[in-house]
Amino acid sequence: MKKWIGLLLTFTLILSVTACGGAKQDNNEAIGEVEIGVPTENKGETLVVWTFTDELKGMIENHYLKDNPDLPYKVEVVVVPNDQYQNKLDPVLASGKSAPDVFALEAGYVKKYVDSPFTADLASIGFDRDNIDTLPYVLDVATDTNGVLKGSSWQATPGAFFYRRSLALEYLGTEDPEEVQALVSDFDKFYETAMTISEKSDGKVKMISSLGDLVQVFYAAREEGWVVDNKFVVDPKITELMEMGRKLESNKLTNQSEQWTEQWFASISGNDVFGYFLPTWGLHYVLKTSAENADTGVSTSGDWGMIQGPSSYFWGGTWLAMREGSEMEAAAADLIEYLTLDEAFLKTWAEETGDVLSNEAVVNEIKDGFSEPFLDGQNHYAAFAEMATKVDASILTGSDKDIQDLFTEQLTAYSKGEKERDAAMEDFISxxxxxxxxxEY
Structure with missing residues (x-):
């Protein structure tokens, strides 16, 4: 027991030091010459995969195992609920006992593990980032502060602004995506357009449902992350976000709901909110699934448009990492390569699910063949593909989620007038x- 506790404390200490990230840098420049290795032969009989999502389990069972029916080893997939995932993953990685060979990581905590000694260098098992077609931002997310690639992903999750076409036509005089984009192309124009919609609708239509809808966009627009060279940093965009929040709330330009609540979802099928900031998965799993009004049976499907909005951003995503010290290197390398780099599989997956891929070669091959009825025929795939090339993820650190949770509390208090800005900022920093x-502060 004492030995296990010691290992866990060591693991926690290492993560607390390394996960706070470093200066913003171009990881492609940091890498330099990388020696591409070959995975060692498997020493076990079972490849163990941990994931927080059933999606990965389905990919493995319905595609990988069917395409590879004669594997000389078993593949065991363990699904752990996301709210329990890190608490269960940390101790087994620290001890090395009953630990997965491959494990999934989501955007909210991927850097924590990438910047730890428990994820393997993928170059050592044959991944050459200079000769694969994965989007740079997707690789950057899974690259540690020393320029070592520690993870790979099949998907890209750029974000967009989805708006109601009928409301745009009624209050802005146009529903055309290019013209609506011009009205919200920066944060000042976004606010001006919000005021216009409110005034012309007599306050009945809000620009967004929740103040929380804005945060991902502002975070992505920063020049510096929360931690640079171990120093805590508050980028000017954070102050701008606070002021935007105050203006939106004081002028009643949001529905004052919280994200993921019943009220927030209800406005998707109503007529009281102009738009939502959501990424690729938000189209399929948020908007589409909530478009029909439960009381009237009327759906807003077909009445939506999609544009970039004030700034490029991404939200979410899943990366696969191999555990350092795995005795199933060859099997792990084969699985990760198949799920994230195999073009035949990726094309099938995209056509089957509509998932936007990280592989630019496949995306360019298929992007012009999409037409989304929910968006009145708009080609969302081509639009997302263009948005993805503009995403910059170089400022991410392993501390982001925890720091942003602390900031959200103060952002809400200031925006609603419960605190003045200086007091809210002081409480946040404290x-x-x-x-x-x-x-360092």
């Missing part, structure tokens, strides 16, 4: 100091 005492 809470970060308590949780991350090893940072």
């Amino acid at each position: 809470s970060v100091k308590n949780q991350f005492p090893n940072l």
Whole structure:
């Protein structure tokens, strides 16, 4: 027991130091010459995969195993609920006992594991980032502060602004995506358009449902991340976000709902909210599934348009990593390569699910063949493909989720007039100091 606790404490300490990230850099420049290795032969009989999503389990069972029916080893997929995932993953990685060979990581905490010693260098098992067609931002997310590639993903999750065409036509005089984009092409224009919609609708139509809808966009627009060279940083965009929040809330330009609540979802099928900031998966799993009004049976499907909005951003995503010390290197390499680089599989997956891929070669091959009825025939895939090339993920750190949770509390308090900005900022910085005492301030 004491040995296990010691290992866990060591693991936690390493993550707390390394996950806070470093200066913003071009990882392609940081890498330099990389020696591409060959995975060692398998020493076990079972490849163990951990995931927080059933999606990966389905990909493996319905595609990988069917395409590889004669594997000389078993593939065991363990699905752990996301709210329990890190708590269960951390101790087994620290101890090395009952640990997965391959494990999935989501955007909210991928850097925590990438910047730890428990994820393997994928170049050592044959991945050459200079000779694959994966989007640069997707590779950057899974590259550690030393320029070592530690993960790979099949998908890209650029974000967009989805708006109601009928409301745009009624209050802005146009529903055309290019013309609506011009009205929200930066944050100042976004606010002006919000005011216009509110005034012309007598306050009945809000620009967005929740203040939380904006945060991903502002975070992505920053020049610097929360932590640079172990120093805590508040980028000017954070102050701008606070002021935008105050203006939107004080002028009643949001529906004052919280994300993922019943009220927030209800406006997707109503007529009281102009638009939503959502990424690729938001189209299929949020908007489409909530478009029909439960009381009237009327659907807003076909009445939506999709544009970039004020700034490029991404939201979410799943990366696959191999555990350092795995005895199933060859099997792990084969699985990760198949799911994230195999063009035949990726094309099938995209056509089957509509998932936007990280592989630019396949995306360019298929992107012009999409027409989305939910968006009145708009080609969402081609639009997302263009948006993905503009995403910059170089400022991400392993501390982002925890710091942003602390910030959201103060953003809400200031936006609703419960605190003044200086007090809210002081409380925010104080809470970060308590949780991350090893940072410089």
